[in-house]
Every structure is written in C-alpha cells, then in structure tokens.
Amino acid sequence: MITPPQKLRLLLVDDQALFREGLRTLLSLVPDFTLVGEAADGREAVSLAQKLRPDVILMDLRMPGMDGVEATRLIRQSVSAPQILVLTTFDHDNEVFTALAAGAIGYLLKDVPSEKLAEAIRCAARGESTLQPAVASKVVAEFARLQNKQQRRSAQPLIEPLSSRELEVLEQLATGRSNKEIASHLRIAEGTVKNHMSQVLTKLGVQDRTQAALHARELGLL
Incomplete structure (x- = not known):
C-alpha cells in the first residue's frame, strides 16, 4: 500500500x-x-x-x-x-x-x-x-555595497589605524556635530574631543573636518 x-x-x-x-x-x-x-x-x-x-x-x-x-x-x-x-x-x-x-x-x-x-x-x-525580483535587486545591491566597503577597509592606506574612540569621534563628525555636541553625546570633555579630532586629522592626512569625512568615506570607515 x-x-x-x-x-x-x-x-x-x-x-x-x-x-x-x-x-x-x-x-x-x-x-x-x-x-x-x-x-x-x-x-x-x-x-x-x-x-x-x-x-x-x-x-x-x-x-x-x-x-x-x-x-x-x-x-x-x-x-x-x-x-x-x-x-x-x-x-x-x-x-x-x-x-x-x-x-x-x-x-x-x-x-x-x-x-x-x-x-x-x-x-x-x-x-x-x-x-x-524587486527585493532580490535590493539584496544584490546591498551585498555589493558591503563588499566594496570591506574591500576599501582592507586596502586602507593608514599607517596607524584609528582607535575605537577616534572612530566614534569620526562618526559623530560626519553627522555635522560640533565638538561640544560630540562631547555631550560621548560623555567626555570637550578638550578630549579636540585631542581625538587632532589625531583623526593627522592619521587621515587631511586638514579639516570636511576633508576628514570625505576621505573616511572613501576608505570605508563610514
């Protein structure tokens, strides 16, 4: 049966x-x-x-x-x-x-x-x-974006990598926050933010905050 x-x-x-x-x-x-x-x-x-x-x-x-x-x-x-x-x-x-x-x-x-x-x-x-199909195209595009970002990160030419705190400051910088606002958000002193910001600019090899944000995106740090 x-x-x-x-x-x-x-x-x-x-x-x-x-x-x-x-x-x-x-x-x-x-x-x-x-x-x-x-x-x-x-x-x-x-x-x-x-x-x-x-x-x-x-x-x-x-x-x-x-x-x-x-x-x-x-x-x-x-x-x-x-x-x-x-x-x-x-x-x-x-x-x-x-x-x-x-x-x-x-x-x-x-x-x-x-x-x-x-x-x-x-x-x-x-x-x-x-x-x-409409969903699949989104997934493929997101996968490609993440892969490109990872490739940029692995190829970043920084002689000295950013510390975890410096990356946090960089991320806040990219949102347009001032040093005072970053200090309040991260709960650290404004002077400490300025020190981290100086290190970020030096390590990225740029002169100002705008260049830092743009270069960080190129490197896949943001």
Whole structure:
C-alpha cells in the first residue's frame, strides 16, 4: 500500500482578517498544503509556532504589538524551527534586510501570483530561498555595497589605524556635530574631543573636518 505524501503544514500570520480569509481559501485549493493555524500578531505567532509546529510560516511584517521581524527572530531561535516566508505589502530596504537578518528564508509581496506563492512555500519547506525580483535587486545591491566597503577597509592606506574612540569621534563628525555636541553625546570633555579630532586629522592626512569625512568615506570607515 502506497502512503500518500505528507502535506506541508502552514501557519498564517497577518493582522488583517480579510486577507487571512482570502489566503485561507487560496491555500485550501492546493492539495499538498494544510493550514494548521492563524495568528493576528507576532506574539500569537510565536505561541502557535511552538504549539502547532508548522513546516512553513507565512509572516506579515507590520502588525500591532510584536511585529513580524521580532516574531521571526524569536521563532528561528528554537531548535527545529519552521521556515518563515515573509508575505507583506512593503519592500522598503530596512524591512527587507531586517527580516532576512532575523531568519526569514524568503520575501514576497502580497501581489505575488498564487502559483508563485505556492512554489515559494514548497521551496521554503526544502530550505530554499525565494525573493521577489524587486527585493532580490535590493539584496544584490546591498551585498555589493558591503563588499566594496570591506574591500576599501582592507586596502586602507593608514599607517596607524584609528582607535575605537577616534572612530566614534569620526562618526559623530560626519553627522555635522560640533565638538561640544560630540562631547555631550560621548560623555567626555570637550578638550578630549579636540585631542581625538587632532589625531583623526593627522592619521587621515587631511586638514579639516570636511576633508576628514570625505576621505573616511572613501576608505570605508563610514
């Protein structure tokens, strides 16, 4: 006797009841899916993930109380955690990167065609990532930016590297803060800031604060 293939157990997390109802109907039409639960916020999602042990969670991001990013982070910390596929309306850079950093395996927008959503769910269950094209381009661009920054850092021609405090002063300088404001922010004396600033200019080989900020960016220090 042939045993029928086991269905993928799904948990749907979204604060909009109407959207959950529509997605519930859609998922019920896919023969290898079974919806085991629904949550209206991140806190409920964490609880149900532990209780129901789904294979894949479809996670919205912007929800009252605990949002989807925090819920993703908490769920993915557990042993044998389910895969999490973000399904949201927003593709802002910060939300994309924080969700993926929290442990989401994929990121889709809610206007994704139903067949692509179904395939993304199956991919997630296999541990494979799925990113919507608009999202994928953001990830590639960010990866290239970080790689270039790292390459600039590794190639920095400074004879003497900046100390951790000097880097802090440099970062504050780049925001346009005065010595007095930097001193207040770092909780050190203004005279100490001036001494660090002098060292920063000397080590960078520049004459003023503007040149320091520009050169530091070229070197990948900012």
